[in-house]
Amino acid sequence: MSKKQTLILVILTFSLGLFIIISYPINLGWDIVNNSADWSAFGSFVGGLLGPFFSFMSFVGILITLHLQSKQNDQNVIISMITKNLELHNQNLNNVKFERGTKTNNITTYQGINAFHFLYENELKAFFKSEQNLDSSRNCEDLIELAFDKLYKKEGKSFGFYFRNLYYIFDTIDKSENINQIYYAKLVRAQLSIPELQLLFYNCVYSKGSNFKKYAEKYCLLNGLDEELLLDPSHKELFKEAFNSK
Helix, strand or coil: CCHHHHHHHHHHHHHHHHHHHHHHHHHHCHHHHHCHHHHHHHHHHHHHHHHHHHHHHHHHHHHHHHHHHHHHHHHHHHHHHHHHHHHHHHHHHHHCEEEECCCCCCCEEEECHHHHHHHHHHHHHHHHHHHHHHCCCCCHHHHHHHHHHHHHHHHHHHHHHHHHHHHHHHHHHHHCCCCCHHHHHHHHHCCCCHHHHHHHHHHHHCHHHHHHHHHHHHCCCCCCCCHHHCCCHHHHHHCHHHHCCC
16 A cells, blocks of 8 residues: 555544544534533444444554565565576576687687677678578568577577576566566666677577567667667667667
């Protein structure tokens, strides 16, 4: 119950009591003011009438308190869940790891943000250009689908779990009405680096990751990503709402 609702309830209760006190001498005459026996009867009348009412209001107050406590407990559970999943998200980022090179050449290990940077700059860009060279008449969504599908088949085992957990975090935030959804969405968004946002964009365009698109748009997850950092700046038009500020 809000402060305004509580104030209204107090005013109504006070008004009811005042109405009963004033109506008694008005209806029976003001002579009862000097008659102690009448006032004694009035006291019994008021006690019999208001006693059960105030008992009922006390019961209502207890129910409201229990409801608010339950709501607060639910909120704490959700916030704890989001916090733990955010910790898991950071662990998942560090678990994105793969190697490039051969025994004859130096083997390079890419991990975390560096892995996302490599996947985008060296893998996805190459796949996209390859598909574009094969048939430049295809629209950008088809080209992205083919390019990201090649990336997913090659390295999906390395980063697929990362996007699944990130989706789950925003799904939890979106379905939790007892928290400040925008605040927690911004909190998670602030953890995402540019390479992560670049791959997130194309993951949302990709058919197998398209469920993420609704949250990217609703919470403007790509707000920190410059369109010039996309494979093609025109790709921003595919869902430009995700680039808005919120």
